[in-house]
Amino acid sequence: MSDAATFIERLPKAELHLHIEGTFEPELMFAIARRNGIELPYGSVAELRAAYEFENLRDFLDIYYQGMNVLRTERDFYDLTWAYLERARAENVLHAEIFFDPQAHSGRGVAFATVIEGLHRALEDGAAKLGISAKLIPCFLRDLPAEDAMATLEEALAYKDSIVAVGLDSTELGHPPAGFREVFDRARAEGLLTVAHAGEEGPPEYVRQALDLLRVARIDHGNRALEDPALVARLAREGVPLTLCPLSNLRLKVVEDLAVHPLKEMLAKGLCVTVNSDDPAYFGGYVNENYRAVQEALGLTDQDLGLIARNSFEAAFLDAPEKQALIARLDAYLAER
Ligand code: ADE
Numbered sequence: 001m002s003d004a005a006t007f008i009e010r011l012p013k014a015e016l017h018l019h020i021e022g023t024f025e026p027e028l029m030f031a032i033a034r035r036n037g038i039e040l041p042y043g044s045v046a047e048l049r050a051a052y053e054f055e056n057l058r059d060f061l062d063i064y065y066q067g068m069n070v071l072r073t074e075r076d077f078y079d080l081t082w083a084y085l086e087r088a089r090a091e092n093v094l095h096a097e098i099f100f101d102p103q104a105h106s107g108r109g110v111a112f113a114t115v116i117e118g119l120h121r122a123l124e125d126g127a128a129k130l131g132i133s134a135k136l137i138p139c140f141l142r143d144l145p146a147e148d149a150m151a152t153l154e155e156a157l158a159y160k161d162s163i164v165a166v167g168l169d170s171t172e173l174g175h176p177p178a179g180f181r182e183v184f185d186r187a188r189a190e191g192l193l194t195v196a197h198a199g200e201e202g203p204p205e206y207v208r209q210a211l212d213l214l215r216v217a218r219i220d221h222g223n224r225a226l227e228d229p230a231l232v233a234r235l236a237r238e239g240v241p242l243t244l245c246p247l248s249n250l251r252l253k254v255v256e257d258l259a260v261h262p263l264k265e266m267l268a269k270g271l272c273v274t275v276n277s278d279d280p281a282y283f284g285g286y287v288n289e290n291y292r293a294v295q296e297a298l299g300l301t302d303q304d305l306g307l308i309a310r311n312s313f314e315a316a317f318l319d320a321p322e323k324q325a326l327i328a329r330l331d332a333y334l335a336e337r
C-alpha cells in the first residue's frame with residue numbers, strides 16, 4: 001500500500017454524506033431478498049453489479065429505488081445499518097451522519113416506525129460495541145409534492161429525539177429548493193437542523209435557494225457553486241461546509257474525470273470541503289476509497305487530507321466538546337507521524 005493510502009486508512013474522520021440505502025451491497029440484497037421470499041430481477045450478484053452503469057443521477061436513482069424494495073422489516077434495516085457501521089469503523093470513521101429516504105419506503109407500504117427503529121437500534125449497538133457515534137437525517141424526495149414531505153416530517157417529529165436534521169435529495173433538475181420552504185421552516189421551528197443536496201446537477205441558483213430559503217447548515221455536493229464567483233465568496237465567508245462525493249460524481253458523470261474534480265479549486269478558494277461516499281455500494285468505494293481517489297487524481301498532500309478530515313469534524317452536527325474530543329484524536333494522529 002502506498003504511503004498516502006496508509007495515511008488515509010488510519011486518518012480519523014467523520015462521514016457526513018451517506019445514504020444508508022446506498023450501502024446496500026448486492027450480497028446482502030440477495031440474502032435479504034431470499035429471507036423475505038422476494039425474487040430479484042437479476043440472476044446473480046455479478047449480473048446485478050453489471051447493471052451499475054449510469055449516465056446521470058436519474059439513471060442511478062431508478063436502480064437505487066429498485067434495490068431497496070427488498071427491505072421490509074425492522075431487522076432488514078438493522079442489518080443494512082450494522083453492515084455500514086462495521087465498515088465505517090474499519091475505515092477509521094469516528095462519527096457518521098446517515099441519510100435515509102422514508103418516502104421511498106412508506107410509498108411501498110413500509111412504515112416510518114419500521115425504518116427508524118431498525119436504524120436507531122443499529123446506531124445504539126454501533127456506539128456500544130464499535131465506539132462509533134452516529135446521527136440520523138431523514139431526507140425528503142424533491143420529485144414528490146411538498147405536501148408529501150410535510151406529512152413525512154409530521155411522522156418524523158414523533159421520533160425527534162432520534163434525528164438531528166432533515167435533508168432534501170432525489171432528482172435535482174426541475175425540483176428547486178424553493179418548493180420546500182414551508183417544510184423546512186417547520187423542521188427548524190421544531191429545533192431540527194437542515195441540509196440539502198444542491199448543485200450536484202442543478203445550477204448555482206439552487207445552492208442560493210438552499211441557503212436563503214431552506215437555511216441549510218451544509219450543502220450536499222455543491223459542485224456547480226463554482227460557476228458563480230459571488231456565491232463561492234459567500235460560501236467561504238460564511239464557512240458553509242460542502243459534503244463532496246468524488247466517486248459518486250465520477251460514476252454519475254457530474255465530472256468526466258477526477259483530474260478535473262472541483263475539490264482542489266474549492267480548497268484553494270478557502271471553502272470548507274469534506275469527502276464522503278454518498279452511495280458506496282453503487283459507486284465503487286467507501287469513504288477511504290474516495291479520499292484515495294482524489295488524493296491520487298489531484299495530488300493532495302497529507303496536509304490537505306488532514307484539513308479535509310478536520311473539516312469533517314468541524315462540519316458535524318455535534319456540540320463543541322464532542323467536536324473537540326474528536327479533533328483531539330485527529331491532532332494526536334497527525335502529531336505522531
Ligand atoms: N439519493 C441517493 N443518492 C443521491 C444523490 N447523489 N443525489 C440525489 N439524491 C440521492
Ligand code: ZN
Nearest residue numbers: 019197220278
Ligand atoms: Zn447524496
